Amino acid sequence: MTFTDAADRHYPAFSTDACIKCNVCNTVCPVARVTDLFPGPKYVGPQAQRFREAPRSADHSVDLCSGCGFCTRACPQGVRIAETNSRARAEMVEERGSSLRNRVIADTDLLIRLGVPFAPLANFALRSRILRWIGERVVGVHRSAALHPFARRTFQAAVARRRVSDDRGPDRTLIYFHGCAVNGFETSLGRDAISVLERNGFSVIVPPQSCCALPMISNGLYPQARAKARRNLTVLGDYARRGYRIVTTSTSCGYTLKAEYAEMLDLDDPDARAVARQTWDICELLGDLHERSKLDTRLAPLDRELPYHPPCQLKAHGIGTPAMDLFALIPGLRAWNSEHDCCGAAGTYGLKRERWQIAQDVGRGLFARLRERPAPDMACDSETCRWQITASTSIPARHPVEYIAESYRRWDAAHIGEVARAEAGTQLGAT
């Protein structure tokens, strides 16, 4: 690695010298499109950066950045605008502190620890208009913000008695990083993911894990995020260094493991590098199996339209839209891509009292498009996007892999009694 490689990776702000002020980033920014409060990535990024000496937080509007990353990808000069802005926010938080609200909503592990044991009560509170109104006034979480009900039992607790060993080796064993969404809110997605992977011949290990730390990173709480990340790296790094692949159903957790531990948190040890290299989004992994003719394609028809929205974090992976390729394998399924940039949620951004309206305005075009072509439900790879879409349109949203799981289940139901399944399962997929 040369000096410039290291500099590129750890000092994204160095890249701002390449900015020629052409404004392309401002043309793709979903937040600047809807609010004048945010002057756009060029101003809070390359332009404000040159004033970030002491005090380092020269420009506070950087906090309105939702972190979608479109600016970095659109930049003709390769300036790492979003990364520069995330770090600028962290420096601002370091200098000026953070609100209690931000620290609480960024600590998903804590929320799950508090919410799940008291799920009936907590879910009642989430549904209660008066309590939500109080929550907005006192805590600063918008009363209409998309909050998913807590599960009755965490996914970790549900799988605690599964015993899966890694002795089939890295080619036939996957490590499942379920993330907070599955752990505390959407446990059935976790079960579907495991069933789809097992059907393709893999053993699936669910190791103990913490929140990936993305909510902390996007709230500028880097020291707290680093602590979470280190805990995950200790567990995942051991598998990754031995060649095991880590699979995620949360495309944003997956992106955090692949990129943000190094790019934002400066974690660049052998564990972090191995985890980055070995992490796969579940649709990416299934798509890869298919390209190598190793995917079990005994999929029963789902005769319906399926709107699909690719989240910003998925776009940041640089892997295209593998879910669309998978949908094409299910007979009768007519999936269509929303072609809209962002739903507005951006993790915890859309929860905040002072950001909720901005988030709604960002997602407006998407919501309108979904309402125009009604379907029973829609697909999206990221949980907070799903919740935002459902809260804003009343259209239920599911992870793409849930449609694969359903199609497999229907195939099984239609071919009940066929014994080929178990054998075929071991021939396919695992390499």
Added chain:
Amino acid sequence: MPSHDAVVVGGGLSGLTAGLALAESGADVALLAKGMAASHWVHGGIDIADSGQASSSAAAAAALASLPGHPYAVLADDLPAAVAEALRRLADAGLPYRGGLDAPLEWIPTAIGGLRRAAILPDGQATVLDPWEADEGLLLVGVERYRDFWAGYAARNLAAAEWPGGPARVHAAVVELPGLARLRNLTPLVIARLFDDPVWRRSAWPLIRQAVPAGRWRIGVPAVLGLDRHAEVLAEAVRELGPVFEMPSLPPSVPGIRLHDALRRRFEASGGRLEIGFGVTGVERSAGAVAALETAAAGRPRRVAAGVFVLATGGLAGGGLRGLPGGKLEETVFGLPVSSPSADRWFSGEPLGDGVELERAGIRVNADLRPLDTAGRVVLDNVLVVGSELSGMRYLSERCGDGVALASGHRAGRLIGVGQRATATTTTTTTTRRTAS
């Protein structure tokens, strides 16, 4: 690893043209680009060629084609079909253009009150090409608080300029548009999006009309007449204000974005896919050909295979060439040999006059658009080079950048279409990685 008939690298005018030609001929084509292209910076018209004297683009292009090493020396035959096809596609996409190769090159005003010649403009700008009647004046209308269009300054410059066939008088006015006083960030995009809103528009037209003095005027406004609903805004503007035309100013260029969006929509409607943020970081070769590319992705590079690759990376401004310390130029994707004047002559010449020597740098190709080394041998069999990445032109002074992009993109589509969709053998492959700049 995903695999396609063809992969185009670069999402500018040349890459989209090649991609469209391929997709329309039924090929499975992926278009990968590191970032957005020059389209977001330029004026949104289509420049084929201009020597300052030639009567039409066709005549100017013919003159350039006689220069040894100029891309038009190879591409001139493709130009008529390429231009016709581009104009047809744009019209189909709801962004009609006026003019053509044989249309006269007319003098038109720029946003700072300079003059340049043009023959092919989008309908939003094209009214400026009409001859000026004896009693017709030019009224430039600026927008209060919008910093990239100074109507008074431009009008003074134009009044002093020698404008062959120009209007008898030039006048300037500045209008206060509704709601702008509240805004702090007045980019052309912000104003264009306001114009997309029919309700806002209704309150804007009377304010602009009030600024028009008595008499007969043709009105020049900054290029902000709508983004997604431009055709509708333009038709309404003509109804409300009479003859009106847009004048492009500093980036981001709204007409350029419309052009990019229109081509991109066409490309995706023909089954292609444009991926932005997919800079090429490595190349997998086998036996004189390219087997696959690696693109930047989170965690690990992503590989994509194809039978044939089109290099549309835009030269120095687009990121397809890069200068190294010590005065060497490097081609950033395949490491192709770069044809370039020696470093001590790079900057000789007038940047805004005839241009500097460095502009000529690029990749030398044969008639099949295959890259050549200094001895004239084909370096990579299944790579075609198009657009501003080609050597031997000075697109700023010769005004041929768009024409070369269209003609070479068109030819690439034609060449690949006629059975050169060679599939590279993937026996012995070697991968080279380059570090992102």
